[in-house]
Amino acid sequence: MNLHEYQARALLKAAGIPVPDGEVAETPEDAERIAGRIGGRVVVKAQVHAGGRGKAGGVKLANDPADARVKAGQIIGMTIKGLRVNKVLVAPAADIASESYLGVIVDRSTQRPVVMVSPAGGVDIEEVAAKTPEKIFRIAVDPRYGLLPHQAMALAFKLYRGVEQARQAATIMRQLYDVFWSAGASLVEINPLITTKDGNVVALDAKLVVDDNELERRPAIAALRDSSAEAPAEVKARDAGLSYVKLDGQVGCCVNGAGLAMGTMDLVKYYGGEPANFLDIGGSSNPQKVVTALQIITADPNVKAILFNIFGGITRCDDVANGIVTATKQLKLNRPIVIRLTGTNEDLAMKILKDAGFSALTDMDEAVKRAVELAKEAA
């Protein structure tokens, strides 16, 4: 789960990390009031779960409160990467002497949290990693002991020559590591971590991604979820226990299991089509899930054909067949459907589908080919 910048910076602040003043606004009038309270030049930043906000015009400087209202009016309501901006953060325009990067991630290969720093701050760190990897410094932390003071200092000296600022940065690193651990994060970043002209080290931006598997035991973090900032179909899918990602193609896919779902999308492409989505109905077999899945797929106007690919293991094919029959009674599909079922209770499923007037295939390649053809005919 992604947190908004304003939520992440509140967690940083609570951990003692120096964060500039700032407040979130939902209307241009609020933005004007906040800018008036802060005084001077402010920055107005879109609060949206998408990268590249600046390039998309979602971050603007404002000279005074009236200007802040105008800029907030431009940003609120705009769409960045398909997501509508509902909120802006209004914060003082910073007085930057130098910028660096600080992040904590879970590293798969060392199987540990890794603290990363780079003197090349303020830009996309993945670009730095690709182009100038020698500018990134990292240390794998033993999670049983946490980030030790000397480890933090060693990294801090990669950013600052002066011991005064290195000490400030090392303290921030240890505080950030605590935020990372206590929030159940898979990633937390300060980019940029700046030095102000008067020599203070301050977190100018904050990004925090929480491991979804942590939410059950961290209700305070789970409560920060802003469903209004997510694609409605993805929210609906998640509430129903499905995993859905919208894509731009014409073949709507409904599959059990994430790997097979990706494999099915790839096969659609292999046969010359484009998948409209990733959709995993999961391991359990609940006919209601199939109904919700079909509602989500049919709500996408780009979908020209629907493809079911079910390999019954724990999932029972007859449950999926019942779901398809129930769903098609409740909603109009208005496009052709191709069903591939094999595995547990396959024969029963075939009978259920046949009695309801559907036909089904048992071969994955055949089914995908057929769905691609039908999508092309309908386009």
Place this chain on the structure above:
Amino acid sequence: MSIFINRGTKLVVQGITGRDGSFHAKQMLEYGTKVVAGVTPGKGGQKFEGKVPIFDTVADAVAATGANTSVIYVPSRFAVDAVYEAVDAGISLIVCITEGVPVLDMTRVMPYVKERGARLVGPNCPGVISPGESKVGIIPGQICKPGKVGVVSRSGTLTYEIIHQLTQNGLGQSTCVGIGGDPIIGTNFIDCLAAFEADPNTEAIVMIGEIGGTDEQNAARYVAERVKKPVVGFIAGQTAPPGRRMGHAGAIISGSSGTAAEKMAALKEAGIAVMARPADVVPLLRERLGAPRKRAGGGVKRSSRRVAKKAR
């Protein structure tokens, strides 16, 4: 022969009275797995299906039955402690089926498991099956067939699809291992490749990867340096967009690393035959194995080794 589990596997099921645990314990018993014990705290002294003794703790189960392997079906909030409990009881192979284990917990679990010499498979995985010998987990037994192909995969149902293709075409399996799709897992591709390479009854290996991370690239380097048996590979997620998590917590492309294209290139460079689609597994394996000929003593191993070398 096989890897990790065989006829000598004596299994304890952690969470045997739960919904998933009881269902799959029955399936494993039907398959012929030696399920010697179950554990559910508070139900010690009872029997599962009238025959499998239930214990309050894994330590009790091990003391009474000599169990050497455990499988975990408990809910996610208890799964980490279930792993620690199995390690402390001296279990050498722990298969964690449970999904939803926090990654940060895994950063603490892994050193605990490794320092005590145990092996963990998973979490969030379908488990291990050595067809005809033993099944630990949830891989459907009826789609497998005893044979000489080793299968290792990050996925669940996609693995079943590929095993199904193999079985339908007469290519049986020595062992199939589902290592799981989470960012931190107990057993990775390289562990399985090494075990398959050392297993005299495995003649070829199928590895099924997906987007996210660099495990497949590391495995490819390992194959180039250490594996003589032919390897056929598949990478799921060629059509996945960057930055979006595709179901599995591990299946997310970040920046320039973890794309399917990058992984497929790494596999090819290591001399691994890469499938464009799951159905390619059969012809690619047949090509690499050559026409299976029985030779006195040597089997087909030598000829397959030659094929593998040539392809590189």
